[in-house]
Amino acid sequence: MDSELSDTIWISDKRKRILSLLLTGPKTSNEIKQEFGCSWRPLISPMKKLKEEGLVVQNDDDHVYRLSYIGKALTENMIPLIKIVDLFESDYHYWKSRDFDSIPLNLLTRMGEIGDCEMLDPALDRIFELDEEFVNELCNCQHINAMLPFFHPEYINIFSRLASNGTKLNLIFKDCVLNRLEEEYTDKLEPIKQSEHSNIFVNASKRQVPGIVVSEKAFLLSLFDKNGNYDHKDVVGYDQRSIRWGNDLFSHFISNSSKV
Numbered sequence: 723m724d725s726e727l728s729d730t731i732w733i734s735d736k737r738k739r740i741l742s743l744l745l746t747g748p749k750t751s752n753e754i755k756q757e758f759g760c761s762w763r764p765l766i767s768p769m770k771k772l773k774e775e776g777l778v779v780q781n782d783d784d785h786v787y788r789l790s791y792i793g794k795a796l797t798e799n800m801i802p803l804i805k806i807v808d809l810f811e812s813d814y815h816y817w818k819s820r821d822f823d824s825i826p827l828n829l830l831t832r833m834g835e836i837g838d839c840e841m842l843d844p845a846l847d848r849i850f851e852l853d854e855e856f857v858n859e860l861c862n863c864q865h866i867n868a869m870l871p872f873f874h875p876e877y878i879n880i881f882s883r884l885a886s887n888g889t890k891l892n893l894i895f896k897d898c899v900l901n902r903l904e905e906e907y908t909d910k911l912e913p914i915k916q917s918e919h920s921n922i923f924v925n926a927s928k929r930q931v932p933g934i935v936v937s938e939k940a941f942l943l944s945l946f947d948k949n950g951n952y953d954h955k956d957v958v959g960y961d962q963r964s965i966r967w968g969n970d971l972f973s974h975f976i977s978n979s980s981k982v
Contacts (some may be wrong), residue, residue: 730775731800736768738804741789741797744778748788805834813841816955820945824929826974835967836943839959849954852876856940856958860884863937867972869894871931872944872952873902882910891920892972894979896931900924923979931975936968943968 730737736758743749743757754769755762769787772778777793780786789797810817822830842853852874860866860880866889870877885891891914895903900922903911914920925931933944933956941964943957959965 727775730771730777731796734768734771736765737772738800740765740768740772740787741777741793742801742804744787744789745794745797745801748786751785751787754787802832802834805837806831807834809834809837809839812837816841819947821930821948821950822945824927824931824975825971829967829971829974832967832970836941836957836959836964838961839941839943839957839964842942842956842958844954850874852880853942853956853958856942859940859960860935860937863889863939865890866935866937867892867969867976868935869925869931869933869972869975870899871896871925871933871946873899875907877935878903878907878910882913885914885917885920888917888919891917892923892976893920894923894925894972894975897924897926900982922982923976924982925975925979927978932971934968934972934975936965936972938965941965941968943971 731741732738739758740754743754749757751762751765754765758765769778772793773780776790777796778787779790779793780788842856844851844853857876857880861884866881866884868877868881868891870893881891881893893914914922930946930950932946933942933952935942939960941959944952945957946952959968
């Protein structure tokens, strides 16, 4: 890419915001001002530059701005990268220490889709408790896909109760976790096994896989660090983009698991 064109896109936050805004459709100057919450004056220079580079076009007889074909192509590819950068910058120490080895490349490149998620970092006196808001959403859903690479008694209690109520469950356990459930939590596991709406799978991968819990209302991701430790920090989201990403990740792992 020409360096001047690259600078036009990346150096100015205002120009990036204008491009992102116009990707949703043509906008008048008043609509753009309203979105930025300012007068038109500070937007004159970035808009002029975008027009000079042919990324934004304006009809001579109106004040409507729209992306050119090149502007649209560049912006559609720019936004996913911006979202990934924003995600990692939100807590770079956390993200750079995570183990992504088991996540396929096509989903890694889409991680910006979970950019609106929240980082859950429980206090020491709450470290073995699930987030209350997430649990409430989970208990009021119709369908759950989950993969548990570690043992957590709250999850099995919730899933057992939901299975008894007819919630559709697809559950993947690491073999060591399933073995413990069968030995020590038979009474909780049995309603899941007996439910016609539930399926249990076992994942025997030697790789460290993440924890995933996703429903039609919520998504939670538990990543191990590069040393194989789980520090009880989870990523949780409630928007449809993160839920879709979570379901796609679950689909990858279920295709590599065996039904019990």
